[in-house]
Amino acid sequence: MPRVSQDQLDARRQEILSAARACFARHGYEGATVRRLEEATGLSRGAIFHHFRDKDSLFLAVAEDDAAAMVSTVAENGLVQVMRDLLARAASPDTAGWLGSQLEVSRRLRTDPDFASRWAQRQAAIEEATRERLGRLRDAGKLRDDVPLDVLAEFLELAYDGLVLHLAMGRPAGSLSRVLDVVEEAVRHP
Numbered sequence: 001m002p003r004v005s006q007d008q009l010d011a012r013r014q015e016i017l018s019a020a021r022a023c024f025a026r027h028g029y030e031g032a033t034v035r036r037l038e039e040a041t042g043l044s045r046g047a048i049f050h051h052f053r054d055k056d057s058l059f060l061a062v063a064e065d066d067a068a069a070m071v072s073t074v075a076e077n078g079l080v081q082v083m084r085d086l087l088a089r090a091a092s093p094d095t096a097g098w099l100g101s102q103l104e105v106s107r108r109l110r111t112d113p114d115f116a117s118r119w120a121q122r123q124a125a126i127e128e129a130t131r132e133r134l135g136r137l138r139d140a141g142k143l144r145d146d147v148p149l150d151v152l153a154e155f156l157e158l159a160y161d162g163l164v165l166h167l168a169m170g171r172p173a174g175s176l177s178r179v180l181d182v183v184e185e186a187v188r189h190p
Helices: 006-031 034-041 045-051 055-077 079-088 093-111 113-139 149-168 176-187
Strands: none
Touching: 006 034, 006 045, 006 055, 006 093, 034 045, 034 055, 055 079, 055 093, 055 113, 079 149, 079 176, 093 113, 093 149, 113 149, 149 176
């Protein structure tokens, strides 16, 4: 029997995550039945659950994958850049799936205490990356110093949440790039 390389396993896992992301976004967590996940991935339940223990683990892996990418961008370029990247890709089908997954994470945080407990660590990483980046900007004299860092971080998080909701609802991007300019100017040193 031929051996499957780690690269092949990793590639298959990423394919499953991508297809599952779209399925969860389209149907919600409950509506993304195992049959729908099979159809979306083109794989059997055995093949899917070879990589993930169960549907909950698969959904959490999708959300974690998204959160890890976000933490990386925030640490390097800031939360406003995450919003600019999101806006630039707003019309892409992948982005629609990502937005739907974000809304599903929000819903599950409100309705599923076990999920909320498991998700807390991921949310803390995003918040920490945002605050560290803001701290570096303030130390460099590029960030306003008349508002506490926690308040600036919460302001940016609210702007991000609002953008996600706006785009997920299918509302037009319109002049949101200019709105993000205002958001960025609001936290910069005058």
